[in-house]
Amino acid sequence: MNLYSLEKQHKRGKLHVIERIRLIFDKNTFVSRDENGIGKDNASYDGVITGYGEIEGQRVYFYGQDYTYMGGTFGLIHCRQIVETIEEAIREKCPIIGLYDGGGARIQEGAAAVGGCGELFMANAKASGYIPQISIIAGTCAGGAVYSPGLTDFIFTIDEISNMFVTGAKVINKIQGTDYLSEELGSGKMHSTISGVSHFNEKSEEECYKKVRKLIGILPPVYKESVDLVTEKFEDKDLSLLSDFLPEDYDKEYDIRRIIYAVFDHTSFFEIQEEFAKNIVIGFAKLGGNTVGIVASQPQHLDGVIDTDGADKVSRFVNFCDAYNIPIITLVDSPGFLMRLEEEQKGLIRHGAKMIHAYANATTIKLTVILRKAYGGPYIFFGSKQLGADKSYIWPKASVTVMKAEAAVAVIYHNEVQRIESIEKEDYLLEKVKLYKEDFMNSKGILAGGFVDEELEPEDTRRRLYEDLLYFNSNKRKDTIIKKHGNMPV
DSSP, rough: OOOOOOOHHHHHTTHHHHHHHHHHOOOTTTTTTTTTTTTTTTTOSSEEEEEEEEEEEEEEEEEEEEEETGGGGHHHHHHHHHOOOOOOOHTTOEEEEEEEEOBBBOOGGGGHHHHHHHHHHHHHHHHHTTTEEEEEEEEEEEEGGGHHHHTTTTTEEETTEEOOOOOHHHHHHHHOOOOOOOHHHHHHHHHHIOOOOSSSSSHHHHHHHHHHHHHHHHHHOOSSSOOOOOSSOOOOOOOGGGGGGGGGSTTTTHHHHHHHHHHSTTOOOESSSSSSTEEEEEEEETTEEEEEEEEEOHHHHHHOOBBBHHHHHHHHHHHHHHHHOOEEEEEEOOOOBBOOOOOOOOOOHHHHHHHHHHHOOSSEEEEEEEEEEEEEEHHHHHTTTGOSSEEEEEEETOOOSOOHHHHHHHTHHHHHHHSSSSHHHHHHHHHHHHHHHHHSEEEEEEHHHSSSSOOOGEEEEEEEHHHHHHHHHHHHOOOOOOOOOOOOOO
């Protein structure tokens, strides 16, 4: 009996799971956990291939659904084979990749299929924070089954191939009398730009698997209590022009990535969720050969404000970095929150609190640099000293205050302005704005109050952050109280 139908899969414009394995893993390294191995007749085959292989010499576990066998649906045996693979990956302390290409729980099995999915979710949750879990949506992932990749760390989708939804368009349209398209409900593009479920959306399967391999090379294979840092790979950079990247006008935009590229190791920045919540930039980079997590406000988009999506983006990333003791470096240039009715209705308070909770509870190394401005909430939310930053810096021309000068003056001098003739109001306000900027929009006040540790020249940023990494890796104090866990405001 031939269990594998490559031709059937090719007709759908997709690679078969066997072909996908060959692209993901180093040549001839994959070892199947199945009794008879890949491509051989196996009476117990249930539409999923499990095993392990090497990516650049590192062992990585794998499970991948075969859509040509019962639509890649989750049956009880199917789920238990995946669970066993996850448990083995945990024992062997190796990352795991899950490739999803199926129609959800197997209807023909009824409760057994649902129970199997529950066992799978439990395994995903058990592995979370101990071994990295990467999901690839290489076709359809539907129904309750979507919560398996939803529990993993990073999700990859592929243009014109991936569809991920709890309820499909056909069902919704029939029940509600609507005419939604599948692309609207669950395409990779939608999930990478609107919902934020997908962390990477690639143009082809080949590009996707290349990027998966790159991510595996960045991530630690398993949680470790302490991390050994590289000390022989640091190279100085000429950053004498770094301050020129920042416009003197606090309201003028620029791309924060220019700062990231300059400060961290050459070509090392690996951005995550590039198309989602563009007002925030997150990703991994190298500093002297050491992996760090980068969180940065992005003045190029919405002036780098905090909104509900941005807060979620930061919170999840900070939690991941903390779980694996990856140092978090935060670059701040933000004027406040996104002031819109729909943001308040979406729960900006709740989402912002989630961001505070993530930073405050993170015990990994936390270093923060205020580049140009941090008004109000963003000063606190972006890894401030008050939320446990091990070292917080401010560049010389940066300012920390409650709000923009014009808004502050309008509040402080409201009554006085009302009594002034209209012809004189403009001159009066301009003078008060000028004085407010002189008094408050500089680094003096926040330094004097001890709310940041030190003023830092831009050209010294790279070396000082590296020195801090080495110091706090040996001397960091983790002041925590004994409790089961906090209650994150999700």
